[in-house]
């Protein structure tokens with residue numbers, strides 16, 4: 594049928610278009626979730642295991658990019674991957690900035706982290722009173738939370754509105770044409786894996802874990818903490834991201850800049866830190882959620 598053929602053609606063309614960048618690449622999310630899963634309390638590990646679909650084999654990191662794969666099916670979720678701040682304002686405020694393009698409050702990555710944290714806090718309560726059984730899908734809540742905790746640590750996921758977090762800034766990564774946002778989602782991590790880690794995310798995780806228990810060990814408790822006994826505290830992470838975006842990601846970059854060894858060498862430490870913090874904090878948040886839900 595001509596109609597079917599046309600539909601197929603459209604589908605093929607759409608699939609071939611570069612996907613809009615909506616988070617760390619697959620490896621960034623995998624690294625964050627592997628770090629996190631190794632730090633879960635017994636209660637949190639048990640809950641995560643129960644909530645993961647059976648196909649995941651108990652491996653959270655295999656599904657940490659799920660939220661990017663469903664962004665077309667769940668159109669409403671697209672604005673939940675990032676925060677836009679006003680141009681050249683190197684700070685973030687929930688009240689000012691956490692909204693979507695229509696101005697609906699709370700529709701940003703920080704609001705999404707708060708929302709899915711609240712949903713997951715109902716875990717274990719539905720069996721106590723079947724009448725108050727939650728309609729929330731807690732498996733999806735876990736996968737969204739695990740993904741968005743990663744995204745909010747990517748500095749350009751809290752970036753300037755007019756350049757869409759560096760998505761409209763064309764650059765060259767060494768000899769390859771790309772955009773600044775993609776350099777931070779994917780390129781720096783890929784180059785590090787190629788140069789230092791035998792192409793693999795596994796060795797990258799090992800190296801970061803060594804720093805978490807070694808060079809950074811005196812900072813880890815501060816990373817984990819939330820003020821005022823909050824279960825989740827994404828605003829702190831968003832503020833850190835826009836600061837890193839201004840001080841590091843955007844710094845010295847203009848349209849058509851070529852970014853190579855100097856940029857890679859000076860920015861990789863920032864990427865390392867943000868991946869480690871993302872993993873440590875995802876675990877700390879899940880431990881607070883599922884620790885509290887066990888009576």
Ligand SMILES: [Zn+2]
Pocket residue numbers: 615616617660661674740744
């Ligand atoms: Zn994302």
